[in-house]
Amino acid sequence: MIIEIDLFVLLRSIGLIIGLAAIIFGFYFFYGRIVSFFRGRKYRLDRKGMQKQWGKIEELLKKKDENNYKLALIEADKLLDFVLKSMTMQGNDLNERLRFATAKYEKLRDVRWAHGMRNKVVHEADFNLDFNSVRGAIRAYHRALKELGAL
Structure with a gap:
């Protein structure tokens, strides 16, 4: 028994299989990126955790001590930086992320002086x-933080 194989048909079939595999891989690979782009967050923010952290900042303010004021200011700054990072705002530091974010969120301009x-x-x-x-x-x-939906 002799089996004849048409080389052109074989190569075309292999190419079709490879092409379909590439399309499926591309869809699978880019789907997550596209969804995260439109969702806008790298990961979900834990609102209860954010509120707990904000409560600690408010407690520091109640202590009426300059060192606690400084610590409250630093912690609030770190919290905002964390939120902007989680929203995948571009920039190497908070100042750059704020510049980028103010294009979308006008109310963030007030934070620059803080x-x-x-x-x-x-x-x-x-x-x-x-x-x-x-x-x-x-x-x-x-x-x-309220404007960004973190609190």
Whole structure:
């Protein structure tokens, strides 16, 4: 018994199988990326965890001590940075992510001065804070986190 194989038909069939496999792989590979792009978050934010962290920040403010004010400001800044990272906002640091995010969220513009205050706290040893300025900065962070849906 002799079996004749048409080489052209065989190569065309193999090419078709490879092409279908590439299409399926491409769809599977890019589907997750497309969904995460339109969803806008790298992973789900734990709102209860965010509220718990925000409660700690508010407790620091109640202690009426400049060191606790500084710590509250730094923690609020870190929390906002975490939220922006989870939303895959581009940038190497919070300042760059804020610049990118203000294009989509106008209310985040108010946080830029609070972030500047945080930078002064971290980089200038003799920078003094008063309760009213810290309270205003913390309110700006709170509004921003609410705007982003984290609180």
